Amino acid sequence: MDIRSQIGVVFHLDKCIGCHTCSIACKNVWTDRKGAEYMWWNNVETKPGTGYPTQWENQEEYKGGWEKKGNSIVLRGAGKLKGLKNIFHNPNLPTIDDYYEPWTYRYEDLFTAPEGNDQPTARPVSLITGEPIEVKSGPNWDDDLSGSPDYARKDPNFKNLSATEQEAMFQVEKMVMFYLPRICNHCLNPACVAACPSGAIYKRGEDGVVLINQNKCRAWRMCVTACPYKKTYFNWSTGKSEKCILCYPRLETGQAPACMHSCVGRIRYLGVLLYDADRIHEVASTEESQLVDWQRDMILDPNDPKVIEEAVKNGVHFSIIEAAQKSPVYRFVKEWKLALPLHPEYRTLPMLFYVPPLLPILGTTDDDIYDTTTEGLFSTIEKTRLPIQYLASLFTAGNEGKIREVLKKMMAVRLHRRHITVGDMDPVLVRNALQEVQTPPDMADAIYRLTSLANFEDRFVIPMAHREEAIEMLESVFEEKGATGFGFRMAPERGL
């Protein structure tokens, strides 16, 4: 066992109101610079939709992430060798049009235009060329356009839905949408790290944050192709790649990342996970149907004395183990099995997990009265406006059973709380609902509290920084173990 600690994150999608405060907080702190105007390290997409950059989930086009080859995995389109062949022409890179051409307005024209009969206007100008442009897209151009033919209908997650099922979703009275906020997942098996020919990207030993050494980056952009989530970006001004740094300077001083601190819906949770790094290759290479369970299995119980002993032996500081014991992320992901990784089939083992949206799910009987019996409510999960296959395509590599488990548990918690607060439910039905999803009432209450009433300290359990004890693993397991991109490095300022 090789026990390591990782900062994990959970986003609870039922709580996101799509206000984009997180994106603006991040932009103001990190990407309000020349060459970074088009970058949104944090972005919020409307789903169904095509996202940012457009169609980022279409790996036929972008060739991101890992694919299974026999008992192992290989980078789909950006291995160090494959990448070298494409040094001068990389056909799988998103173009600026796939993001959008950043622009501003010539506001000074409003004040300096000569006197005349017409109202002066501020024309849009490109932030890259300085020339006037016609604005045709923006970072969240498809915001709230759940039924639009150009965006929602082109969502790659519809691939397993029949034409009739898709058509049913786009009837006006059945339209549905939710928001999907995205940042770098600080993966355990990061494709970006494995693809970088310069060794500029590394995973910090003490907390698993994935960073790019700006002094070593040589502008190959293999990381942009390799990241299946398209969360590394190329700065056209500095000629270096950049990505979300999980606000590590804030974390090191005990503060939540800017996007999380500012989140209006309080959907974000951050905490430590302990995991067995020896299993990374095995888990990343397993069958698709097992990916969710195996990724969950490699996360270890921070209260288990054996785990604590091994973690301490491996250099994990006791204060980090204590933080892991209080981690809200551990509860959502492992204890309650409510949070799932986004597109586990990319095999990067993302460390950002999502509680999928329950969405409008109340079923009505024939006479338009809500059916509040447990059977009535549970059966509506199958009839939810957003098909289970769609959510399975996003969060479980197509495993619909896993989505049903999560939605049923969330529904059982709602029934239980309704029974307590409103009192119009049959107690036997509520008890049966909780039993069916193996959730005792005290667990249902804990889920409800952390979901709905959690204050700042409950949502963010940030361990003390121990830079002095950063776990060193020179070069990386990539070289020792062959296939995976997992690799720990010391931070650049400490010698690499």
Ligand code: SF4
């Ligand atoms: S591969 Fe994972 S760690 Fe690397 S940039 Fe993409 S999301 Fe982040």
Ligand code: SF4
């Ligand atoms: S700030 Fe929070 S609620 Fe608002 S869009 Fe971002 S994640 Fe959603």
